[in-house]
Amino acid sequence: MAKDKKLVEAITSMDSDFAQWYTDVVKKAELIDYTSVKGCMVIKPAGYAIWENIQKELDARFKATGVENVYLPMFIPESLLQKEKDHVEGFAPEVAWVTHGGLEPLQERMCVRPTSETLFCDFYAKEVQSYRDLPKVYNQWCSVVRWEKTTRPFLRSREFLWQEGHTAHATAEEAEARTIQMLNVYADFCEEVLAIPVIKGQKTDKEKFAGAEATYTIESLMHDGKALQSGTSHNFGDGFAKAFEIQYTDRDNQLQYVHQTSWGMTTRMIGAIIMVHGDDSGLVLPPRIAPVQVMVIPIAQHKEGVLDKAYAIRDELLAAGFQVKVDDSDKSPGWKFSEQEMKGIPVRIEIGPKDIEAGQAVIVRRDNREKTIVSLGELSQKLAEVLNAMQSEMLERARAHRDAHTYDVTAYEEFVKTLEEKPGFVRAMWCGDQACEDKIKEDTTATSRCMPFEQEKLSDTCICCGKPAKAMVYWGKAY
Amino acid sequence: MAKDKKLVEAITSMDSDFAQWYTDVVKKAELIDYTSVKGCMVIKPAGYAIWENIQKELDARFKATGVENVYLPMFIPESLLQKEKDHVEGFAPEVAWVTHGGLEPLQERMCVRPTSETLFCDFYAKEVQSYRDLPKVYNQWCSVVRWEKTTRPFLRSREFLWQEGHTAHATAEEAEARTIQMLNVYADFCEEVLAIPVIKGQKTDKEKFAGAEATYTIESLMHDGKALQSGTSHNFGDGFAKAFEIQYTDRDNQLQYVHQTSWGMTTRMIGAIIMVHGDDSGLVLPPRIAPVQVMVIPIAQHKEGVLDKAYAIRDELLAAGFQVKVDDSDKSPGWKFSEQEMKGIPVRIEIGPKDIEAGQAVIVRRDNREKTIVSLGELSQKLAEVLNAMQSEMLERARAHRDAHTYDVTAYEEFVKTLEEKPGFVRAMWCGDQACEDKIKEDTTATSRCMPFEQEKLSDTCICCGKPAKAMVYWGKAY
Numbered sequence: 001m002a003k004d005k006k007l008v009e010a011i012t013s014m015d016s017d018f019a020q021w022y023t024d025v026v027k028k029a030e031l032i033d034y035t036s037v038k039g040c041m042v043i044k045p046a047g048y049a050i051w052e053n054i055q056k057e058l059d060a061r062f063k064a065t066g067v068e069n070v071y072l073p074m075f076i077p078e079s080l081l082q083k084e085k086d087h088v089e090g091f092a093p094e095v096a097w098v099t100h101g102g103l104e105p106l107q108e109r110m111c112v113r114p115t116s117e118t119l120f121c122d123f124y125a126k127e128v129q130s131y132r133d134l135p136k137v138y139n140q141w142c143s144v145v146r147w148e149k150t151t152r153p154f155l156r157s158r159e160f161l162w163q164e165g166h167t168a169h170a171t172a173e174e175a176e177a178r179t180i181q182m183l184n185v186y187a188d189f190c191e192e193v194l195a196i197p198v199i200k201g202q203k204t205d206k207e208k209f210a211g212a213e214a215t216y217t218i219e220s221l222m223h224d225g226k227a228l229q230s231g232t233s234h235n236f237g238d239g240f241a242k243a244f245e246i247q248y249t250d251r252d253n254q255l256q257y258v259h260q261t262s263w264g265m266t267t268r269m270i271g272a273i274i275m276v277h278g279d280d281s282g283l284v285l286p287p288r289i290a291p292v293q294v295m296v297i298p299i300a301q302h303k304e305g306v307l308d309k310a311y312a313i314r315d316e317l318l319a320a321g322f323q324v325k326v327d328d329s330d331k332s333p334g335w336k337f338s339e340q341e342m343k344g345i346p347v348r349i350e351i352g353p354k355d356i357e358a359g360q361a362v363i364v365r366r367d368n369r370e371k372t373i374v375s376l377g378e379l380s381q382k383l384a385e386v387l388n389a390m391q392s393e394m395l396e397r398a399r400a401h402r403d404a405h406t407y408d409v410t411a412y413e414e415f416v417k418t419l420e421e422k423p424g425f426v427r428a429m430w431c432g433d434q435a436c437e438d439k440i441k442e443d444t445t446a447t448s449r450c451m452p453f454e455q456e457k458l459s460d461t462c463i464c465c466g467k468p469a470k471a472m473v474y475w476g477k478a479y
Numbered sequence: 480m481a482k483d484k485k486l487v488e489a490i491t492s493m494d495s496d497f498a499q500w501y502t503d504v505v506k507k508a509e510l511i512d513y514t515s516v517k518g519c520m521v522i523k524p525a526g527y528a529i530w531e532n533i534q535k536e537l538d539a540r541f542k543a544t545g546v547e548n549v550y551l552p553m554f555i556p557e558s559l560l561q562k563e564k565d566h567v568e569g570f571a572p573e574v575a576w577v578t579h580g581g582l583e584p585l586q587e588r589m590c591v592r593p594t595s596e597t598l599f600c601d602f603y604a605k606e607v608q609s610y611r612d613l614p615k616v617y618n619q620w621c622s623v624v625r626w627e628k629t630t631r632p633f634l635r636s637r638e639f640l641w642q643e644g645h646t647a648h649a650t651a652e653e654a655e656a657r658t659i660q661m662l663n664v665y666a667d668f669c670e671e672v673l674a675i676p677v678i679k680g681q682k683t684d685k686e687k688f689a690g691a692e693a694t695y696t697i698e699s700l701m702h703d704g705k706a707l708q709s710g711t712s713h714n715f716g717d718g719f720a721k722a723f724e725i726q727y728t729d730r731d732n733q734l735q736y737v738h739q740t741s742w743g744m745t746t747r748m749i750g751a752i753i754m755v756h757g758d759d760s761g762l763v764l765p766p767r768i769a770p771v772q773v774m775v776i777p778i779a780q781h782k783e784g785v786l787d788k789a790y791a792i793r794d795e796l797l798a799a800g801f802q803v804k805v806d807d808s809d810k811s812p813g814w815k816f817s818e819q820e821m822k823g824i825p826v827r828i829e830i831g832p833k834d835i836e837a838g839q840a841v842i843v844r845r846d847n848r849e850k851t852i853v854s855l856g857e858l859s860q861k862l863a864e865v866l867n868a869m870q871s872e873m874l875e876r877a878r879a880h881r882d883a884h885t886y887d888v889t890a891y892e893e894f895v896k897t898l899e900e901k902p903g904f905v906r907a908m909w910c911g912d913q914a915c916e917d918k919i920k921e922d923t924t925a926t927s928r929c930m931p932f933e934q935e936k937l938s939d940t941c942i943c944c945g946k947p948a949k950a951m952v953y954w955g956k957a958y
Contacts, residue, residue, distance in 0.1 A: 033602065036559060037589065040552035042602050045617070048548050069527050073519035073638055074553075074591075074622060075575075080515060096554075097579040098591065101626035101637075102572050110516065112553075112577065112591070123512065123521055138524070143553060143621070147580035158580075159552055 011342075013280050018224040025274055026153045029283040029343050039151040039158035043267070046343060049291035050270050051161060055141060057193050057289075058163065058265065061185050062139055067165060070138045072119045075110040080118045084243040087117060090210020094146045096158075112145040117211065117236075117262055120166035121244035128258060131170055131250050137178070139165040154271035155228075155479050162266035168246065168258040172237065175259035179235040182263040183216045186231035194269065195286040195394040196220050196276050197402055198230060199425075199474055201450030206434045209262075213237035219449040219474060221402040222275035225423020227449045227476035230272055233263035271479075276398050277367070283344030284367050286394050287387040294324040294383065295340040299333050299352025309356050313349060313379065320380040322387075341366060346390055347383070365390050367397075406474075410459040415475075419444040425476045429469035431462035439464055440475065449474040490821075492759045497703040504753055505632045508762040508822050518630035518637035522746070525822060528770035529749050530640060534620060536672050536768075537642065537744065540664050541618055546644060549617045551598045554589040559597045563722040566596060569689020573625045575637075591624040596690065596715075596741055599645035600723035607737060610649055610729050616657070618644040633750035634707075634958050641745035647725065647737040651716065654738035655693075658714040661742040662695045665710035673748065674765040674873040675699050675755050676881055677709060678904075678953055680929030685913050688741075692716035698928040698953060700881040701754035704902020706928050706955035709751055712742035750958075755877050756846070762823030763846050765873050766866040773803040773862065774819040778812050778831030788835050792828060792858065799859040801866075820845060825869055826862070844869050846876075885953075889938040894954075898923040904955045908948035910941035918943055919954065928953040 011024035026032050031047035043051065059069075075098060082088045095111035113119065124136060141163045151157050165182060169175040183200060190196045198218035208215035212234040220230045241247070241257040250256050277284040287293050294317060298310040310326045317324045327336045333350070340348045350362040361379060363372045363386050374382040405424030409415045418426050430436060430448070437448055440463075451471040462469050490503035505511050510526035522530065538548075554577060561567045574590035592598065603615060620642045630636050644661060648654040662679060669675045677697035687694035691713040699709045720726070720736040729735050756763040766772050773796060777789040789805045796803045806815045812829070819827045829841040840858060842851045842865050853861040884903030888894045897905050909915060909927070916927055919942075930950040941948050 033605065035552055035598070036556055036601055037552045037554050040554060042552070043550040045547035045549055048550055051550075052548065068524035069531065070524055071522040071527055071530075071622075071640060073514055073516045073521070074624070075516050075519060075638070077515055093581050095581065096577045098575045099578045100576040102574065119514070122515055126512065143550075145553070159554070161550060 011280065011282065014223065014278070021278075021280075022271075022275060023153070025278055025283055025342075031270065031274075031283075032153045037158075039148060041153055041157055043161075046291070047270060050273070050285070050289060051267055053289050053291060054265075054269060055163075058185075058189055059141075061189060062163075062165070065137075065181060065185065067137050067139045069140060071140050071142070072116055072123065074113050074142070076113055076116075076118055077108050077110050079108060080122055081111060083118060083121075084211050084240055087211035087240075091115065091146075094148060096145050096147055113142075114144055114146045115262075115264070116140070116142075116144075116164055116166065117240060118244075120262075121240050121246060121260075124168050124258065124260075125244050125246045128168060128246055128248050131248055134168060134170045134248060134258065135174065135178075136168040137165070138167065139163055152271075152479075154274075155268050160267050162264050164264045165262060167261045168241075169260070170248070170250070170256070170258065172259045175237070175261050176235055179214070179216060179233045179261045179263070182261070183218065183231070183233040186233070186263070186265055187218050189265075190218060190220065190230060190269075191395060193286070193288045194273055194276075195288075195391060195398060196230070196272055197395060197399040199450060199452050201452035201474065203232075203450055204430075204434070204437060204448045204473070206437050207448055209234045211236060211239060213239060217450050219425075219476075220272055220276065221405060221425060221476070222272070222479070223278070223401070224275070225405050225477075227425065227474075227478040228268070228272050228275070229449070229478065230269060231263070231265040234261060236260040236262070268479075277394060278344070281338070282342035284394070285344040285346055287346040287391045290323065290344070290346050292323050292325050292343075292345050293347065293387060294322055295336070295345045295348045296324060296326045297333055297336045297340065297348050297350050298326070298328065299350055299355070301328065303353050305356060306351065306353060310351055313351060313361065313376075317380060317383065320384075322380075322383065347386060349379075349383075367394055408458050409463065412463055415440075415463050416443055419446045419475065419477070423477070425449065425474045427456075427458065427472055427474055428463035429457070429459050429461065430471055430473045431465055431467040432470035433462070433465065433467070436462055436464035444475075444477075446475045446477050449476050449478065490759065490761065493702065493757070500757075500759070501750075501754060502632070504757055504762055504821075510749065510753075510762075511632045516637075518627060520632055520636055522640075525770070526749060529752070529764070529768060530746055532768050532770060533744075533748060534642075537664075537668055538620075540668060541642075541644070544616075544660060544664065546616050546618045548619060550619050550621070551595055551602065553592050553621070555592055555595075555597055556587050556589050558587060559601055560590060562597060562600075563690050563719055566690035566719075570594065570625075573627065575624050575626050592621075593623055593625045594741075594743070595619070595623075595643055595645065596719060597723075599741075600719050600725060600739075603647050603737065603739075604723050604725045607647060607725055607727050610727055613647060613649045613727060613737065614653065614657075615647040616644070617646065618642055631750075631958075633753075634747050639746050641743050643743045644741060646740045647720075648739070649727065649729065649735070649737065651738045654716070654740050655714055658693070658695060658712045658740045658742070661740070662697065662710070662712040665712070665742070665744055666697050668744075669697060669699065669709060669748075670874060672765070672767045673752055673755075674767075674870060674877060675709070675751055676874060676878040678929060678931050680931035680953065682711075682929055683909075683913070683916060683927045683952070685916050686927055688713045690715060690718060692718060696929050698904075698955075699751055699755065700884060700904060700955075701751070701958070702757070702880070703754070704884050704956075706904065706953075706957040707747070707751050707754070708928070708957065709748060710742070710744040713740060715739040715741070756873060757823070760817070761821035763873070764823040764825055766825040766870045769802065769823070769825050771802050771804050771822075771824050772826065772866060773801055774815070774824045774827045775803060775805045776812055776815045776819065776827050776829050777805070777807065778829055778834075780807065782832050784835060785830065785832060789830055792830060792840065792855075796859060796862065801859075801862065826865060828858075828862075846873055887937050888942065891942055894919075894942050895922055898925045898954065898956070902956070904928065904953045906935075906937065906951055906953055907942035908936070908938050908940065909950055909952045910944055910946040911949035912941070912944065912946070915941055915943035923954075923956075925954045925956050928955050928957065
């Protein structure tokens with residue numbers, strides 16, 4: 001029982017050391033394990049099952065907008081990576097280089113893809129000839145590599161899993177519409193499925209993707225008040241098309257460049273779920289993303305009929321479409337409760353001899369520990385109600401937390417002080433000049449998270465330099 | 480319309496040049512495209528959708544046997560790869576080596592995984608301590624790299640997609656049972672879903688996996704009489720466990736080594752589907768794996784009501800659970816038929832003004848061009864019958880083809896002549912000595928495909944050396 005003991009030992013409390021709390025949760029909820037490759041991790045079954053659910057949900061939403069899946073090679077020849085100037089400058093310092101195939105040195109070294117714009121461009125240059133070949137709306141699910149110096153499970157690792165969509169369009173308008181459409185898919189997914197509220201907006205030039213004309217982002221706020229970039233969608237205009245000569249003949253038989261987009265979401269969203277919803281007992285999974293939604297825990301399971309009843313409840317709920325397991329191990333109910341809580345399973349159903357006699361069971365919510373006694377005849381209906389309530393209350397709680405940690409400021413001294421003392425988003429006006437972003441970063445370590453689509457005018461002047469303001473910006477310290 | 484013209488130009492006939500026919504089909508059915516990375520390919524939407532269906536079917540079958548999915552890193556440090564002697568000898572000559580991370584040389588070079596036994600062993604060595612931690616029955620879906628000299632789309636490429644299952648068990652018996660169980664999953668999947676009959680058997684020591692105690696395989700026969708290894712399942716015994724020190728304490732508190740297995744199936748099965756079922760008009764997809772099962776093709780679609788009826792049929796069939804599309808492009812019906820045939824869509828439904836008047840439609844099977852006129856009221860029921868019949872007849876046709884190209888021989892001269900003149904499997908007895916396998920390979924280029932589980936005694940002596948025979952072997956030239 002050594003492992004159980006470790007499990008229910010208290011983890012570090014989030015208020016005393018949030019970083020350690022996070023590490024404890026990813027380990028003790030059995031989401032990941034470290035490996036002998038520094039900065040790379042094993043995603044264990046409980047972690048990977050969350051990713052499978054993310055994939056299933058996102059993939060269906062993508063396909064509903066006409067996306068088709070493909071698979072491109074993981075290797076990019078150096079000459080291909082170098083074709084777009086900004087892009088190679090952004091990525092070359094952090095790629096892994098393959099120099100030998102078998103016993104032979106390669107004629108040209110290749111990097112393991114950090115992202116696949118260059119490969120898709122090379123592909124589209126061959127595939128696209130006529131306006132009839134457009135649009136191309138392709139996506140791939142794969143792993144990518146970025147040789148980061150500092151790494152953290154899910155949030156920043158040298159290899160991570162993601163999807164990357166890459167599209168090519170006849171017009172600038174269509175490319176822009178697709179960029180925004182996919183940002184909205186991400187935002188809806190985060191709010192509806194992960195119960196994570198997001199701010200939609202545009203990145204400043206300093207923070208945009210290497211090679212993009214415009215980068216849009218959804219930004220979320222973690223429990224500790226740090227921001228997390230949760231999904232990005234890029235409009236490349238015709239910059240890559242010109243570098244890679246991706247041209248088509250239009251209806252008037254004129255050669256035109258295509259307009260391109262790309263957009264991605266990664267396994268870091270598992271980190272976001274942990275840091276938005278988790279508590280001092282461990283992980284808390286929103287019902288809509290939880291691989292196991294219900295753990296049935298028999299009380300006094302040695303007594304006749306208890307285990308049978310637990311299995312009958314499981315079978316009834318499975319048939320009703322819930323994801324259910326029974327914990328019939330030889331541990332005590334107390335251990336089982338702790339394990340279910342550590343793993344973030346949204347509800348447990350307690351069923352013991354007295355419950356059976358009374359024709360009832362107890363549903364306990366993971367997020368607020370609320371108990372509901374329900375008659376067995378109504379179990380499946382009440383369970384649906386409890387899970388739905390939990391899903392929407394988790395979103396509202398996260399939104400309330402974010403709003404309570406979002407501060408509007410109009411004076412620089414207050415701005416710096418707020419960023420120092422009050423973890424959260426700070427909203428302030430900005431002149432549009434990168435020098436101010438640089439100064440703010442130096443003074444506070446905070447960065448511009450986005451210029452939100454929903455703009456407000458907090459004052460007329462830039463928080464930093466006092467020149468006329470061009471946009472309201474969300475500022476924050478970020479993962 | 481340049482692209483359509485290329486499409487319906489006759490492809491190379493399979494009898495005149497099977498290799499060129501294969502290349503034509505993968506290109507013209509839009510399954511793959513070549514890339515600037517030699518030996519790596521783009522899997523296009525029509526090809527990737529087949530892989531998605533393979534994944535969905537196999538993954539469900541795996542999970543029904545208790546398999547859990549995980550994800551391990553793509554990089555293997557050189558020292559880890561070298562821990563098991565046979566394994567490193569088998570794979571080191573064909574791996575891609577990463578030597579630099581960003582601008583810095585790595586302290587230890589790493590290969591891109593050609594397979595992940597060593598990573599799983601490293602992981603299990605930490606994860607497994609007690610008999611309570613066993614069995615581990617993990618699988619991952621990923622891409623792997625083998626730096627092959629000669630490559631062919633799907634069949635042999637430097638990067639390919641696959642799943643690799645890796646399990647650890649308390650006893651040798653349990654490991655052997657899991658090895659056979661997964662081979663049976665593969666065999667059932669091939670026959671029931673891909674309509675590809677397989678021979679189940681064991682590889683000889685010469686042909687087994689590097690580091691395995693026993694390798695089991697399913698072997699299928701392509702239309703040109705060449706064999707294709709279609710899935711393998713390996714029993715490692717405790718060899719890797721000893722090299723990686725994967726030990727557990729049993730119920731009597733004694734330290735024991737685990738017993739391990741691994742098993743994999745790859746994107747080469749898309750190549751198998753092409754080469755088993757395809758014909759001179761292109762690809763033929765079994766209904767159970769086809770991403771699009773039905774193409775509704777309107778005849779005289781400019782006439783009033785025709786397109787509306789085509790859409791109504793599509794909607795009805797979608798609601799009944801079929802995968803259906805309408806070809807409402809401005810091409811002629813003849814072009815559309817050719818495209819549907821090239822892409823291997825199992826049936827087309829032709830619907831024109833006369834059909835609508837008569838309250839009927841025409842179902843045409845892709846494999847044998849059989850036409851069935853059905854009343855619109857019975858369409859969905861008849862379609863199910865046609866697809867079911869097609870699925871089982873495709874399997875039976877492939878089985879008949881294989882059986883007609885399987886030869887039993889008992890004399891060496893006849894053996895060599897048969898392998899030279901009659902493409903197919905040759906069944907002959909073998910003494911168990913690798914020298915005979917080596918001689919046979921030199922004389923014929925054929926290899927032992929497997930020692931089938933269903934043994935027959937064709938004679939008492941080895942086909943090659945005349946010594947007492949130990950097993951009947953399937954021999955053949957292989958992809």
